[in-house]
Amino acid sequence: RERQAYVSRDLQEVISGIDTVKSHAAEDREVHRVSGTLRNMVDARIRNTMLSAFSEYFRIGTMSLMLIAVIWFGGNEVLAGAMTVGDFVAFAVYIMTFAPTVNTFFAFPVVMQPALTSAARLRELFAMQGEPGALAGAGGIVPGTVQGRIEFSGVWFGYSEDAPVLRDARFVIRPGEAVAVVGRTGAGKTTLINLILRAFAPKKGTITLDWRDLSTLDPRWLRRQISIVSQDLFLFHTTIEENIRYSRPDATIEEVVEAAQKAQIHDDILRLPDGYRTVVGERGTRLSVGQRQRIAIARAFLKDAPILILDEPTSALDLQTEDLIGQTLRALVRDRTTILISHRPSLLELADRVLAIEDGQVRECRGSGAASCLPPGCPPSPDLFMGCGDAPLWHGA
Numbered sequence: 001r002e003r004q005a006y007v008s009r010d011l012q013e014v015i016s017g018i019d020t021v022k023s024h025a026a027e028d029r030e031v032h033r034v035s036g037t038l039r040n041m042v043d044a045r046i047r048n049t050m051l052s053a054f055s056e057y058f059r060i061g062t063m064s065l066m067l068i069a070v071i072w073f074g075g076n077e078v079l080a081g082a083m084t085v086g087d088f089v090a091f092a093v094y095i096m097t098f099a100p101t102v103n104t105f106f107a108f109p110v111v112m113q114p115a116l117t118s119a120a121r122l123r124e125l126f127a128m129q130g131e132p133g134a135l136a137g138a139g140g141i142v143p144g145t146v147q148g149r150i151e152f153s154g155v156w157f158g159y160s161e162d163a164p165v166l167r168d169a170r171f172v173i174r175p176g177e178a179v180a181v182v183g184r185t186g187a188g189k190t191t192l193i194n195l196i197l198r199a200f201a202p203k204k205g206t207i208t209l210d211w212r213d214l215s216t217l218d219p220r221w222l223r224r225q226i227s228i229v230s231q232d233l234f235l236f237h238t239t240i241e242e243n244i245r246y247s248r249p250d251a252t253i254e255e256v257v258e259a260a261q262k263a264q265i266h267d268d269i270l271r272l273p274d275g276y277r278t279v280v281g282e283r284g285t286r287l288s289v290g291q292r293q294r295i296a297i298a299r300a301f302l303k304d305a306p307i308l309i310l311d312e313p314t315s316a317l318d319l320q321t322e323d324l325i326g327q328t329l330r331a332l333v334r335d336r337t338t339i340l341i342s343h344r345p346s347l348l349e350l351a352d353r354v355l356a357i358e359d360g361q362v363r364e365c366r367g368s369g370a371a372s373c374l375p376p377g378c379p380p381s382p383d384l385f386m387g388c389g390d391a392p393l394w395h396g397a
């Protein structure tokens with residue numbers, strides 16, 4: 001029963017951390033982890049039953065073997081690349097939908113019920129990947145190098161037909177450049193990022209990376225080229241070390257520590273009861289938002305991807321903590337193509353140029369600094385738009 005709880009905890013974690021899982025192209029790893037826990041649960045049940053009665057053991061054993069066969073066979077297929085994760089889950093669900101019939105036959109509905117629920121939830125989870133046109137199957141071009149030039153040409157996008165979020169967005173981000181994107185809440189800043197990550201596909205127009213249409217690129221490869229630090233980091237229920245390593249599973253402990261040092265979280269980690277081995281996340285030691293944010297930055301340092309996306313990385317922080325984070329971000333931004341979404345003038349200083357989104361269109365703010373995007377008469381403040389009313393953004397531009 002306790003192991004059953006582990007399964008649902010793992011699944012819950014994968015579901016709430018789905019953005020993290022997907023942005024690290026870690027779906028396979030997660031399916032493996034969850035099926036591992038599932039298998040442990042089944043194993044434990046087999047052992048208990050053996051003690052009570054051999055005939056019962058035989059029945060459950062049959063069921064469990066089926067389940068293990070499914071996981072083993074499917075898992076290997078997925079690893080070998082012969083089957084997609086989606087196919088595997090669908091396959092597992094079919095088997096498990098069929099299984100209760102067998103179960104009734106044995107008049108012993110033990111093992112399959114929780115597995116059924118888990119499988120249904122897994123399927124739900126991976127069905128979320130199926131945004132139209134976004135990730136139509138794996139595969140695609142895997143370029144050898146990345147310059148980091150990103151171009152939107154005539155991009156139209158909306159989550160529904162009648163409410164376009166981007167209307168004919170066109171702009172270029174040059175390799176190695178740091179570009180800030182500003183705009184009021186709901187203007188479409190995060191949407192822009194989602195399109196770059198191919199979480200969604202444009203309705204019209206194209207987005208290119210180094211002159212190649214994103215839709216021709218291998219999505220997993222694409223996500224390996226991009227690090228994201230957003231408002232609040234999702235932590236898995238595991239050690240700090242593993243949480244940092246999530247962005248690069250083959251990293252050594254030395255590399256993890258180095259990334260933590262760069263992100264200025266190393267000293268905080270050493271102060272925790274078990275240092276890097278401290279278990280955090282849902283039931284572990286709680287970290288402050290500022291600490292979690294620096295773990296996210298450590299992940300990005302470790303991943304060392306050529307493209308960096310910062311989506312309001314300090315909006316959950318107070319001004320002092322923001323100052324500290326700002327310093328560590330400066331090092332991260334250097335030498336990378338960076339898209340920085342923020343309203344905080346102190347952070348916007350990291351950007352070479354500022355783009356503003358309004359009414360679905362993206363325009364460059366002329367003049368120097370983020371303030372040049374603002375309507376005239378906006379007082380300087382810790383938040384760009386504080387006290388600006390609803391006046392259009394590029395009046396003075």
Ligand SMILES: Nc1ncnc2c1ncn2[C@@H]1O[C@H](COP(=O)(O)OP(=O)(O)O)[C@@H](O)[C@H]1O
Nearest residue numbers: 159160165183184185186187188189190191192
């Ligand atoms: N997954 C979604 N489904 C439907 N509508 C969405 C979704 N995400 C964002 N939106 C809508 O799209 C618009 C732009 O949102 P978003 O890009 O998150 O804005 P910003 O990041 O600039 O605050 C908003 O009107 C928002 O309600």
Ligand SMILES: [Mg+2]
Nearest residue numbers: 189190191311
């Ligand atoms: Mg947003």
